[in-house]
Amino acid sequence: MASRPPPGSATVKLPDKVDIAIVGGGIMGLSTAYHLARHSKLKVVVIERSYLVSGASGRNGGGLRMQWGDPGNVALMMESIDLCRTLAQELGINLWFRQGGYLFLARSPVGEARLQRNAALHRQVGAPTRLLSAREARDIVPELDTSDVLAATYNPDDGVVFPWPFVWGYAARAQQLGVPVRTHTEVERLLPKGDGFELVLSDGHRLVAPRVVNATGAWSNLLNRQLGFTTPNEPHRHEILSSEPLKPFLDPLVVDLSSGLYFSQSTRGELVTGVSLPPASGYDDTSLSLHSSLRFLGHVSRCLCKVLPVARHMKILRQWAGPYDLTPDGDAIVGPSPGHPGLIQLCGFTGHGFMMAPAVGRMLAKWLADQTPHPMLERWDPSRFARGLSQRYEDMSIG
Template sequence: MTRSIPTEATVVIIGGGVIGASIAFHLAQSGVEGVVLLERDELACGSTCKAAGGVRASFSNAANIEIGLRGLEIYSQFGQLYGQEIDFHRDGYLYLLSDPTDVEVFTESVALQNAHGVPSRMVDPEEAKRISPLIETGGMLAACWSPGDGKATPESVVMGYAAAARRHGATIIRNCAVIDIASTNGTITEVITEHGRITTHQVVCAAGAWSREIGDMLGVHIPVTPMRRQIAFTEPLAELPDHSPSLTIDFPSNFYFHPEGKGLLLGWSDPDETEGFNLRFELEDWLLGLGEIAAIRAPAILDYGISTGWAGLYEITPDRNQILDRSNDIDGLLIATGYSGHGFLMGPASGEIIRDLYHGITPRYDITDFRLDRFSDVALAAGETNIV
């Protein structure tokens, strides 16, 4: 069935996850008329709905710390701001460290975080176990505890931003895939969708793992690689601890868990995963790998079965940092993608940054390290993608 879509727009946002919804709200709120958001499926149905919901400021890069702090600030009052409850809890992040180099790096990062107002600190293994009772400390050297970090419900955040964007006049169109983007002499002229054409001179690519395809439509290389990540949920735990961090992460292995209902959410980044749009939830091999780590770091978890799970996509850039920029090659193209697993927590600041770039205003955050041209041949030759 062909649906009715606007024939023209001031700006078209491609992608209906947390990034796209936040951008739609911030643009519309700032007075931009004719904001149109296009989502190929349902809102929050891509990577956002598969996210673990973590929100943190415990980064090793000053700009990411500030962006994370903004996420924590906004999500802590999201219900009052947007009339949408998002189940935000600030129960902290705990990073388990068993490599001397990692201990050194985290110690330096904690100093940087403290300088920006983040109350993180290094703790010994015994205190780490008091904070996260399910862990075992064998082989651990130290841990990093960031009590101000937290988690929320990603889908609820998207719905809150989308509703607020509509109240400010934005149009949100679901089940409408972008087929192509036309340009003339380096200037965008229209967005071509499966339901018709929209005349516009401004496009925001917030398409997550699908961003490379959007860039290709305009001849702009957006170096985002899709990579499957799986999450599983345990059956209820008979002795679930009274308290547990928003996320406990075994840093060397990327195994993590947090309470979810009466059980646990379990995650692990399989180092043998290959790139691509594989969204099959394939538990057996993945669970074997996770089980080897859990047997050492949190063996009590192995006593419980898996009730369900899912697979989602990370949108990974070569340096694992996001792209927030205005294209130098195509007039009218703004890019907000490549968050490499951090998109949910960066949603609030990303909306503000793209709003400011749209209006020609210097953002309040230093986004120098997040420009697209850091991946150019010249930048790569100079080693300019070493962002930590």
């Protein structure tokens, strides 16, 4: 049997010159690297500062859904979920992909109107989302308190994955296809050189590339600043926890629109739950700090026990934090940078980059290989903010 390639390595040999250098070994950088390796002859490397699941890609809830408010995002996620159906075989690794659906609950007239509008939109584009009453929502999850629920939506094709094997799978396959995935090596400096760039790495190596993909997520402006500009995305600490393993009882990932609470049950039985914290003095969540707080533990527990009263007997095993990469309009930033067309941004994915990566990586790889902008990604043009074209139209970002 052929031996499995490692998912990245701190010692893999790097060339001095490549066609595309991808900075950041999260799900976005790795999915793009994998698709470039599959569909082009371009010479590509991935440089990751730490271990592969050290960024947001190893710290998220693993939820995947078609239930979005913007038709472009619904279509993109239909494609991403479709790719996930065969991705485990393609990457040769168990992704723990489980389609138990997503159940959204609305407890206010505004939330109800949002769900009604979305259900109609989803029907138009062919996503199987159903608008439900509170009683029908309880038929799906009998443990829910739906006493003040006005409406719900359910899409059985939505689901959850275990994030880590996803990242490792892309990395291992990309390496197998000839892309060095170098871990524990930081891109310390990014310098303009000729028509491209020189990357100075923390091990002293210098790498020249006409095109660089900035896939450093919440850290992306640290790299951009080296070229004298920034994009308007900024980090926001987001906390999450998981419980002791419980007997399986919960199929869908449940989202309570009124609080932004979400929870699902992993294949190992743990309840995984998160929520955004309301602003409070003394708490700065706009930093890259990844510490966990007692305040989150109290807030998420109160929100969870209101919606799922049986959770009050549950023990917490693990609590952690990760960076959301927030943009002013809730949409990602993808494409050539203003003033530096060879630097491709691939960032600003807020709390939903994991689920979008299978489709986005494939689309961006095609764009880079064909040198033709991809129509699905053009709406995320980094220059839209400066051109005044940014309007907030995605209102289904959660957490």
